[in-house]
Amino acid sequence: MKPVVLITGASGNLGKAVVKRFYDENWEVIAVLSERSKAEVLNDFKGIQIFKTDAANEQKAADCLSKIIKTNPVIDAAVLTVGGYESGTIGQTSVKQIDKLIRLNFYSAWNFAQPVFKLMTQNNKGRLVMIGSQVAVKEEGGLFAIAYTLSKSVVIKLAELLNGSGNKHQVRCHTVNPSTIDTPQNRTAVPDADFTKWQKPEALAEEIFNFVNS
Numbered sequence: 001m002k003p004v005v006l007i008t009g010a011s012g013n014l015g016k017a018v019v020k021r022f023y024d025e026n027w028e029v030i031a032v033l034s035e036r037s038k039a040e041v042l043n044d045f046k047g048i049q050i051f052k053t054d055a056a057n058e059q060k061a062a063d064c065l066s067k068i069i070k071t072n073p074v075i076d077a078a079v080l081t082v083g084g085y086e087s088g089t090i091g092q093t094s095v096k097q098i099d100k101l102i103r104l105n106f107y108s109a110w111n112f113a114q115p116v117f118k119l120m121t122q123n124n125k126g127r128l129v130m131i132g133s134q135v136a137v138k139e140e141g142g143l144f145a146i147a148y149t150l151s152k153s154v155v156i157k158l159a160e161l162l163n164g165s166g167n168k169h170q171v172r173c174h175t176v177n178p179s180t181i182d183t184p185q186n187r188t189a190v191p192d193a194d195f196t197k198w199q200k201p202e203a204l205a206e207e208i209f210n211f212v213n214s
């Protein structure tokens, strides 16, 4: 039987590269898209399973996952890529913005990580990957994106906590902490930047694939 990987944010820049990396290695790919995403963006990947949900909504994410688990009782790996960026210094940051970014970056990860982790520990195997950010691990990083940095810091802490209780079940968790990813959106936002210094989605997908196979 093929190993099974669940990927959230699968239509995004990183998510799509991760889908390709696992698809090319003949994994069974379960792609989770936002409710607004068009499934056609994954047309290149014949035979993959596609689900849609609002990953930041606890009930909707749980409903989506129970549908997935009905036909996929074992999930070997999960890569949770949903997330997004907003800038804002300390003085500019409001509770409303922090709440928005926590939902987008942390709840979207938590809502899948918690039940998938439970399933993996029951099966005594699994690899879970979540996406943090360089700004959340660098000293004094993120001063221009306070809400974003706080939300990614919680994702990184969650990975540590899951590792603390997952080790005895052969379940391991990893965060990838990118700097700037080379995406069309970033190229448009910062047209004068040296794009060769940015991280390629394919290189991050490779890091994720190697961790999952470690």
Ligand SMILES: NC(=O)c1ccc[n+]([C@@H]2O[C@H](COP(=O)([O-])OP(=O)(O)OC[C@H]3O[C@@H](n4cnc5c(N)ncnc54)[C@H](OP(=O)(O)O)[C@@H]3O)[C@@H](O)[C@H]2O)c1
Pocket: 008, 009, 010, 011, 012, 013, 014, 015, 032, 033, 034, 035, 036, 037, 053, 054, 055, 056, 057, 081, 082, 083, 084, 085, 104, 105, 108, 131, 132, 133, 134, 177, 178, 179, 180, 181, 182, 183, 186
């Ligand atoms: N881009 C960077 O420079 C950078 C740097 C450091 C860290 N990161 C992190 O890396 C990850 C991937 O970044 P990316 O550039 O690939 O982002 P992206 O292209 O914007 O992809 C994000 C994906 O998440 C989906 N999504 C957003 N909200 C959702 C929700 N509530 N429920 C379900 N799906 C939802 C989006 O779907 P729709 O398109 O339909 O909204 C999209 O497919 C993110 O966690 C990001 O924070 C990015």
